[in-house]
Amino acid sequence: LMLNAPLLFIVTATFTEVPKDVTVREGDDIEMPCAFRASGSTSYSLEIQWWYLKEPARELAHELAISVPGSRSKVTNKDATKISTVRVQGNDISHRLRLSGVRRQDEGVYECRVADYSDDETQEHKAQALLRVLSRFSPPDVQAAEAVSHIQS
Numbered sequence: 416l417m418l419n420a421p422l423l424f425i426v427t428a429t430f431t432e433v434p435k436d437v438t439v440r441e442g443d444d445i446e447m448p449c450a451f452r453a454s455g456s457t458s459y460s461l462e463i464q465w466w467y468l469k470e471p472a473r474e475l476a477h478e479l480a481i482s483v484p485g486s487r488s489k490v491t492n493k494d495a496t497k498i499s500t501v502r503v504q505g506n507d508i509s510h511r512l513r514l515s516g517v518r519r520q521d522e523g524v525y526e527c528r529v530a531d532y533s534d535d536e537t538q539e540h541k542a543q544a545l546l547r548v549l550s551r552f553s554p555p556d557v558q559a560a561e562a563v564s565h566i567q568s
Contacts, residue, residue, distance in 0.1 A: 428454040436547075441519060447514075448509070460502065464529075498512065
C-alpha cells in the first residue's frame with residue numbers, strides 16, 4: 416500500500432473541465448471552458464494558454480506520431496496561433512475562451528494547454544475541441560429535404 420501512495424499524487428493532476436466539439440452558425444457567440452486542478456496541497460504556479468490550430472486534431476496526432484522526437488515542438492506549433500495566456504499561483508486554474516460574432520475562418524481546432532510548474536520539471540497538459548461554423552443562410556438539411564418532396568408531389 417505504501418508503494419502505491421506516490422502514484423496517486425501523480426494521477427490526480429487533471430482537467431476538471433474540458434472544451435467540447437461544437438457546431439455554430441456564422442455570427443453566433445460561443446464559450447469554450449477549460450479548467451485544471453494540480454495535485455498536492457502546496458501552492459503551485461499554473462499557466463493556461465488557448466491556441467488556435469489550423470489543422471484538425473487527427474492529422475496533428477498523426478504527424479506527431481511519425482515525426483522525430485526532436486522536431487515535435489515544430490510540428491505542434493505549425494499553423495498554431497496563441498490566443499491568450501493566464502497564470503495563477505495555486506492548485507486550480509480555469510479560463511473560458513469567448514468568441515463573439517464567429518466567422519467561417521474561425522473554424523478549426525482550439526487547444527487548451529496547461530503548464531504545471533509544481534515540480535522540478537514543467538509538465539504540459541492539453542485538451543482540444545473542434546469548432547465547426549455553418550453558413551448563416553444555409554437551411555437545415557431537414558427543411559431542404561421537405562422542400563424537394565413538396566415540389567415533386
